[in-house]
Amino acid sequence: MGPKAFVMEYWRLILIVAFVGGALVALFIPGGIVADDSLAGEEAEVEDRATNIEYGLGLDGGTRVSAPPVGMTADNLEIEHDEQRQLTEALLAYEYDDADLESADVRVRFHENDNRYTAEIFSDEVSHAEFADALNSADIGLEVTEDGVEDGVTQQTRDSIIQTIELRINEAGLSGGNAYEEATLGGQYYIVTEVPGMEPDELRELLSDRGDVRIVAFHPDGDGGQANQTVLEGQEIAEPGVASYDDQRDQHYVPVTVDGTEDEDGNSPASEYQNSMNELGFTGEGQGRCHIQDRQAGEFDFDPDDPQWCLLTVVDGDVVDAHSMGGDLGDNMAAGTWVNDPTFRMIVPTQQDAHHLAVNLQSGALEAPLDFSQEQTFTVQPSQAEQFQLYSLLIGGLAVLTVCGMIFLRYRNPKVAAPMFLTAMAEVVILLGFAAAIRMPLDLSHVAGFIAVVGTGVDDLVIIADEVMDDGDVSSSRVFESRFRKAFWIIGAAAATTIIALSPLAVLSLGDLRGFAIITILGVLIGVLITRPAYGDILQRLLTDK
Known part of the structure; x- marks a missing residue:
């Protein structure tokens, strides 16, 4: 058999072996698959760890701080492009009662997607009435009222704040940290920053510096x-x-x-x-x-x-x-x-x-400061995080042992049960390798997702085994392939339903639910595209004349 014929014959098995091999490299080789210059200062730390997996707040300890940006916005301003600078200068020159603004505290922004202008002031010492009067003082024909000013900053400003915080975390050599935004029911937006291994005062100091x-x-x-x-x-x-x-x-x-x-x-x-x-x-x-x-x-x-x-x-x-x-x-x-x-x-x-x-x-500088008078802080001590790591390992091991026991009791046939167990474990290894490769900090929500992936994955493998072994004799490859296609349509439809149901949780900022949804969706995709076809190929070679 030539190389081309060999690849065509065993491509499903080659695919799963390649993914598992890549996952093992990402997990255990220092530096992993993707070289990252930002890890240059962390080489000693990487060598001290057994794997390249990074842990999030719940498994490593650390702090989460949520706080809204300080500022107010006047939207849909009717100005021309050459009046943008004039309006900025008017906002800086206006005599406020309690504020002395600098250039970093004022922003007049043009939004190309919907052709509109907004003005922002990043200070809590300016009233809505003063902001409106300052805009009107530009002598460019604006008639802004106090009701036309809203608390909060634009989406572009929030995106800039998040990007700056993430850069600060990376430049400070803090692995596993991230920043994102969450919306409240009242329409207020909070910037959420999570950094493992950092005390609340340290993180608050990192975020309170404007960086100008x-x-x-x-x-x-x-x-x-x-x-x-x-x-x-x-x-x-x-x-x-x-x-x-x-x-x-x-x-x-x-x-x-x-x-x-x-x-x-x-x-x-x-x-x-x-x-x-x-x-x-x-x-x-x-x-x-x-x-x-x-x-x-x-x-x-x-x-x-x-x-x-x-x-x-x-x-x-x-x-x-x-x-x-x-x-x-x-x-x-x-x-x-x-x-x-x-x-x-x-x-x-x-x-x-x-x-x-x-x-x-x-x-760079934070485009707007954060309002720590409204902050929400969550802290996990390192000792508690170590307990969570131990409990997660025990629960994961218990789930694997339970699955193994149920598989053996169900089939009592090593040709069916052994490949099923190995395929399910391969799925977990690939997921862990993916998390290590992209430096995704694993948290308790991700652990729940892994357990869900093991359960749903074995369910699908059971469907395949039951369907192809239905009516006894399955020695014919043609019969096997017909039954496998039928089973694959069933698990494919179930996978699509799962992905559709969990997609909103993966997209929306819903805290820990988001991590659970992302891991579960990734596990379902890996199962449908890689591990389920490979299991069918293995089962076919063990149960048929092929």
Whole structure:
């Protein structure tokens, strides 16, 4: 038999062997099937684990924090595209009673899918009436009333918050964490963040940081005083590096590359930063003239009789470091050549500050802060999670033993029972391998899904065995294939019904029910497409003359 004929003859068995082999690689080989650069810092942890399976909150301990975004929205604004910036400036210039808004607190967004504009303010110190008045003050013909303002933020803002949180979790080296949104019956949306192995205060700190990073120029204002001017924002940094240390200069820093992409006028963030440094004197008389920092005390007072040219690293409105313009960097900017390789170091006092700065630069700023006054927190202690792991293993083993016993009592024929048991276990191994390959954190809901998969899978295999063994003799391959097709239609229809019934649970944000539905649906698909046909092929070769 040639290779092609062999593959055509045994393709169902080859398929299940290939999937089981791939699953075993994903489960037990360090790094699994798909290489992931984000695991570089976790190699030691991976080697210490028996498998590549990651555990979620219920099986590893950790914290879940749910909180709504802070903000309010005015929708369906009748403005033109060239009025978008004017409206943003009006929202920032308006004199609110209790709020002092910055550019990060305001967003005017165009929605291309339905051709509409929305305005958002991410502050809880602005009233609906003030928001409406600020919109109307733009002098572009808007007539927004207080009733036209709603609490909450847009879907795009929520998606951006979730993406930023997930990036923060990954950059912080926290495996198994995820973020998603849940809707309440009242129409309010909560951002839910789950991180195994983290205490509530640690997770709350990770989420409470807005992550707004800026470089502020502290320079003489020409009237004998000092002035602050933002010269670079976090989103203008194209390639932030990792936390680093220069032992020769005793500096903790993050290397960054400023975005050099030019707009239609030939300007870029890099060229504008260079021009600002030249215009404000940092590359001339201001080189090396920053003496206001007490690095240990974190104080930034200055002598009014001694003009200062300091570059302040500001995170969420707090100055974390101040340093002067270096000679080499200043000379390159003065000559206009720095823009050709727009890199520099953002210096901070400690390694922890450098790591925190790098995470914020990599993930970006939270588009809107979260309202922790309405938070909901759920915590599982590691000791309790270890008990859940043990109980899950015991329940899973008990389910397998029960299935084995029922199969043996039912058939008392090793040719039927042994392949049935092995096929059911292969289905579980493939599911576990899939979870390990995509780094799906397994939780208690997934364990329930695995047990359901074992039960429904064996049910289908019993249907196949009963149908093909009906009326006794099944030695003819033609008779076997006819009966198998009939059984397969039955289990196929049952699988379709199961998938349709569980699909809403898998799509909707319903907490643990979602994990149960996803695992069950995946198990049904693997069974119908891979394991059931393979079991039929094995049974045919054991019971017929083929």
